Amino acid sequence: MTDQQDIQHRLIEALKRPDAYPHPVDDVECIETHISWVLLAGDYAYKFKKPLDLGFLDFSTLERRRFFCEEELRINRRLAPDLYQAVVAFSGTPDAPRFDGAGEPFEYAVRMARFDREREMDKLLERGALPIEWMDELAGCVAAFHERIPRAEPDSDPGTPAAVYEPMEQNFEQLRPRLSDPRRLDQLDRIARWTGQAFEQLFDTIAERHARGFVRECHGDMHLGNMAHVDGRVLVFDGIEFSERLRWIDIMSEIAFVTMDLMDREAPAHAHRFLNAWLERSGDYEGLRLLRFYQVYRAMVRAKVSGIRLGQEGVADADRRKAQSRCHGYLDLAESLTRPVPRALFINHGFSGSGKTTRSQPLVERFGLIRIRSDVERKRLSGMDSRERDTGGVGSGIYSEDMDVRTYNRLAALARNVLESGLPVVVDATFLERARRDRFAALARELELPFCILDYVAPEPVLRERIRRRQSADRDASDAGLEVLAHQLTNADPLEADEPVVTIDTRRDDLPLADIARCMDAGRPDKA
Numbered sequence: 384m385t386d387q388q389d390i391q392h393r394l395i396e397a398l399k400r401p402d403a404y405p406h407p408v409d410d411v412e413c414i415e416t417h418i419s420w421v422l423l424a425g426d427y428a429y430k431f432k433k434p435l436d437l438g439f440l441d442f443s444t445l446e447r448r449r450f451f452c453e454e455e456l457r458i459n460r461r462l463a464p465d466l467y468q469a470v471v472a473f474s475g476t477p478d479a480p481r482f483d484g485a486g487e488p489f490e491y492a493v494r495m496a497r498f499d500r501e502r503e504m505d506k507l508l509e510r511g512a513l514p515i516e517w518m519d520e521l522a523g524c525v526a527a528f529h530e531r532i533p534r535a536e537p538d539s540d541p542g543t544p545a546a547v548y549e550p551m552e553q554n555f556e557q558l559r560p561r562l563s564d565p566r567r568l569d570q571l572d573r574i575a576r577w578t579g580q581a582f583e584q585l586f587d588t589i590a591e592r593h594a595r596g597f598v599r600e601c602h603g604d605m606h607l608g609n610m611a612h613v614d615g616r617v618l619v620f621d622g623i624e625f626s627e628r629l630r631w632i633d634i635m636s637e638i639a640f641v642t643m644d645l646m647d648r649e650a651p652a653h654a655h656r657f658l659n660a661w662l663e664r665s666g667d668y669e670g671l672r673l674l675r676f677y678q679v680y681r682a683m684v685r686a687k688v689s690g691i692r693l694g695q696e697g698v699a700d701a702d703r704r705k706a707q708s709r710c711h712g713y714l715d716l717a718e719s720l721t722r723p724v725p726r727a728l729f730i731n732h733g734f735s736g737s738g739k740t741t742r743s744q745p746l747v748e749r750f751g752l753i754r755i756r757s758d759v760e761r762k763r764l765s766g767m768d769s770r771e772r773d774t775g776g777v778g779s780g781i782y783s784e785d786m787d788v789r790t791y792n793r794l795a796a797l798a799r800n801v802l803e804s805g806l807p808v809v810v811d812a813t814f815l816e817r818a819r820r821d822r823f824a825a826l827a828r829e830l831e832l833p834f835c836i837l838d839y840v841a842p843e844p845v846l847r848e849r850i851r852r853r854q855s856a857d858r859d860a861s862d863a864g865l866e867v868l869a870h871q872l873t874n875a876d877p878l879e880a881d882e883p884v885v886t887i888d889t890r891r892d893d894l895p896l897a898d899i900a901r902c903m904d905a906g907r908p909d910k911a
Contacts, residue, residue, distance in 0.1 A: 542598025738889030
């Protein structure tokens with residue numbers, strides 16, 4: 384044991400005594416990880432960095448530990464300012480430490496406010512207590528974070544193709560010696576080949592996104608274990624402070640981690656809801672070309688971490704079996720993410736108030752559809768927030784004929800991009816004009832994919848009442864009022880017999896899931 388390790392061990396032992404603290408403490412709980420100590424004492428948690436140099440992190444000197452404590456405070460205050468409070472300097476002696484006292488400090492720690500750990504999102508999900516609606520709040524929090532954080536300079540290294548691929552190669556190299564089953568080694572080779580081929584195909588996309596500012600100083604370790612729901616709001620904590628390369632990443636890599644983690648925890652509906660809510664807020668549909676690539680990478684990182692645990696000395700048999708199960712589970716997930724998914728192009732059809740957005744939400748969650756909303760994209764084109772209002776009425780402002788053309792052009796371009804990214808799409812607009820429906824049918828034919836019109840119906844009095852309630856609540860992106868509805872009822876082109884339609888009566892709770900599943904099934908890769 385080095386002198387620094389001995390000093391820190393003595394300090395930790397001293398701080399296990401409740402009377403060592405300058406604030407009320409009844410008892411102290413000590414948590415050890417491979418890189419840190421955390422002491423839970425009274426209303427606070429104190430996190431110490433171990434004096435280690437592991438290559439990917441270096442806390443080996445007091446000065447480096449002080450620096451990374453300050454970095455941890457800076458990085459995590461961006462998302463959890465009330466949780467991360469201060470860097471505490473310890474002076475005196477390791478056996479009788481003083482908190483921020485006089486004298487030369489011999490150790491540093493980050494002080495955090497404590498919260499109920501049962502409110503961490505991984506634990507909530509395990510108990511079935513993580514409402515899917517909270518994914519909207521989480522997505523809004525993450526999207527707002529991504530909007531305000533610094534962007535990488537065009538000539539910077541992190542986020543370039545080479546910097547992206549290097550840790551992916553390392554995952555395979557470091558995991559391979561820890562696998563003994565020939566079937567698992569073959570599986571690893573298949574995932575490695577897929578990753579290499581995908582990287583070659585996506586090289587220009589990765590480089591372009593770096594140049595366009597999509598590489599940013601992200602959180603870097605965004606999974607449910609680093610999230611909590613406390614006092615009615617989302618907290619995201621424990622971002623990566625020790626490695627710029629792991630933190631300065633494409634924002635789609637961050638989204639890939641969240642969605643991969645939800646899939647691994649058998650919550651795909653939560654993953655689909657989160658992804659769609661984030662896309663609606665961020666508008667980064669182009670980034671979907673990289674989603675599977677980064678999801679496979681994130682699963683492989685977790686497989687490697689579990690594999691390393693397998694090779695450590697002193698691991699109990701039960702823990703070793705658990706690590707092996709987790710490693711194999713992540714390998715299976717990674718390989719499943721290399722396989723194409725069924726694709727189809729759906730368009731919503733219906734008058735304002737018919738329930739297109741509300742009733743398509745369960746389809747998004749069940750089938751993994753990427754939903755593109757005309758109300759949101761119209762306002763994005765106009766430089767407006769989705770909740771801003773344009774009350775100019777039919778044919779004026781952002782609802783002019785020119786804006787209609789621009790909006791549907793954007794919907795078509797985004798739908799093409801998502802489909803070419805390998806994902807199914809539902810375009811959420813009224814589609815009351817036959818020519819606009821035909822345009823999307825032609826897109827599906829061009830891409831040799833199934834096409835289906837989802838027709839949302841309700842009686843006119845129900846439409847009127849829903850519009851009144853929506854306007855009163857003032858929470859949705861739609862501006863359509865009763866005047867708009869009257870115009871639609873008068874001018875809509877009816878659906879015709881040659882159009883592929885699935886009718887959805889939005890007064891009923893059930894959905895025609897079998898019909899939609901058949902359309903999706905026709906878009907399976909093995910039926911192409």
